[in-house]
Amino acid sequence: MMNDLIKAVRDIARKAGEVILDVYEQQELGIQRKADATPVTQADLRANEVIEKHLLRLNVSYPILSEESTHADLSVRQTWHHYWLVDPLDGTQEFINGNGQFTVNIALMEKADNGCSYPLFGVVHVPVTHTTYWGGKQSGAFKQVGNEPVVSIKPRLLDRNNVVVLGSRTYGTAGAAAFIEQLRDIYPNLTPRKVGSALKSCLVAEGEADIYPRIGPTSEWDTAAVQGVVEGAGGVLMNPAGERFAYNFKAHLVNSDFLVIGDTSMDWQSFWNPDALRGLH
Ligand SMILES: Nc1ncnc2c1ncn2[C@@H]1O[C@H](COP(=O)(O)O)[C@@H](OP(=O)(O)O)[C@H]1O
Ligand SMILES: [Mg+2]
The missing domain is CATH 3.30.540.10 (Fructose-1,6-Bisphosphatase, subunit A, domain 1)
Known part of the structure; x- marks a missing residue:
């Protein structure tokens, strides 16, 4: 069915x-x-x-x-x-x-x-x-x-020396740039890549990239379908508190910041938490 x-x-x-x-x-x-x-x-x-x-x-x-x-x-x-x-x-x-x-x-x-x-x-x-x-x-x-x-498809395991971090091609924000700089303290060799649309999360789901942080606005229709793909592959799309991204609970349809990762055993709590995100906006 x-x-x-x-x-x-x-x-x-x-x-x-x-x-x-x-x-x-x-x-x-x-x-x-x-x-x-x-x-x-x-x-x-x-x-x-x-x-x-x-x-x-x-x-x-x-x-x-x-x-x-x-x-x-x-x-x-x-x-x-x-x-x-x-x-x-x-x-x-x-x-x-x-x-x-x-x-x-x-x-x-x-x-x-x-x-x-x-x-x-x-x-x-x-x-x-x-x-x-x-x-x-x-x-x-x-x-x-x-x-x-x-x-x-499935994500790849994180190789700390070859971390690919994705960002928006068009709607990059100062917060997103600052976040990537913070991430460099943890992964000094990281490679940032700019890609349009839901393709970013698909690249994480299929093991072509590792991390996609979105610091800036998107709407519920931008993330829902690709969250299905990411979760089916074994990755996660999470809110700033590290919870599974949720829909249809508020009057407006603009999403919070979110993070997509493929390898869920990576130490994402060290860089993705409300304290680390505060001040980026
Ligand atoms: N100010 C804003 N408010 C809400 N969504 C925004 C926005 N600026 C950009 N976006 C969203 O970012 C999406 C593009 O994402 P990306 O930069 O990752 O390609 C846009 O999708 P659409 O092209 O469907 O409008 C749009 O929904
Ligand atoms: Mg659209």
């Missing part, structure tokens, strides 16, 4: 990817600015239409919370036991810049006993490379490039 649903959502994410690539190849992207000053294009809007249309045709009927649709109030959202959390195009600025580092993110969320929701599974599709990642705590994590065989 769950595997059928994951397969259906994978197909939907790939359809959205094709619509996005159609716009990507045009001269006119239809760029507008949103209230948070981040851009939106025809590709975001068309991908959203495709995703919503197909999610509503599935034989489960869950509400949809999408970056590009009207957002229900918390009082309504809290009645949801399951819902789809969708970012039809994550990394819109990278899409506009033409560097290929953007993704389609679709997560199925489930409410837990503590009243918060968490990803049951997530699908992250990279249109330009025709690569799809998917996963969840109970399902494992997988990757497929085009029609090649599906492979299971």
